[in-house]
Amino acid sequence: MIVSPQDKNKIKQMNPLVLAFVGDGVETLFVRAKVALSGDAKANALHKKASAEVNAHAQSEQAERVLPYLTEEEKDVFLRARNSKSRHHAKNFSVTDYRRASGWEAVIGYLYLTGEIDRLKELFELMEKI
Incomplete structure (x- = not known):
């Protein structure tokens, strides 16, 4: 934990x-660490794996x-x-996916x-199982 609760x-x-905005960074770090530890040593392959999980559509499905x-x-x-009005959304994904991803x-x-890191870890682990 880098930030004090x-x-x-x-x-x-x-x-x-x-x-x-903060959550996107936290999830990106989690996913990048996970794929880095997966054994593939090529940065481009790691980037592709991480990008497949950290995008509006994937995050929307995770939220569901x-x-x-x-x-x-x-x-x-x-x-x-999810219900907040945003001036933009991801160009390659639907507004619904973008809003649901923002909620997640x-x-x-x-x-x-x-500072609820244990709960955060629990949800990330749950997401991997379901």
Whole structure:
């Protein structure tokens, strides 16, 4: 954990798309570490593997799978981000995928910033299983 855990109420006040911004970075780091440890030593191959998991469509599917396992608090963060109006979306993916991915990223960002690393790890592990 590089950032000290922040007050939940403070983090809940943040723009949900800012939480998604943080969550995108956290998930990218998680996925890059996972593929780096997978044994393939070629950077280009690692990049392709990571990119296949960290994009709006893949994250949208992850959100769908993990949504039933979220706490009410996490669902609230997810819905706030998913329903936030963004001026743009990923050009190669649908608006629905982009918004759902933003919701998932916001949950990740929220858990990271509040120091709930065990819960974050639990959700990442769950995502790998389901």
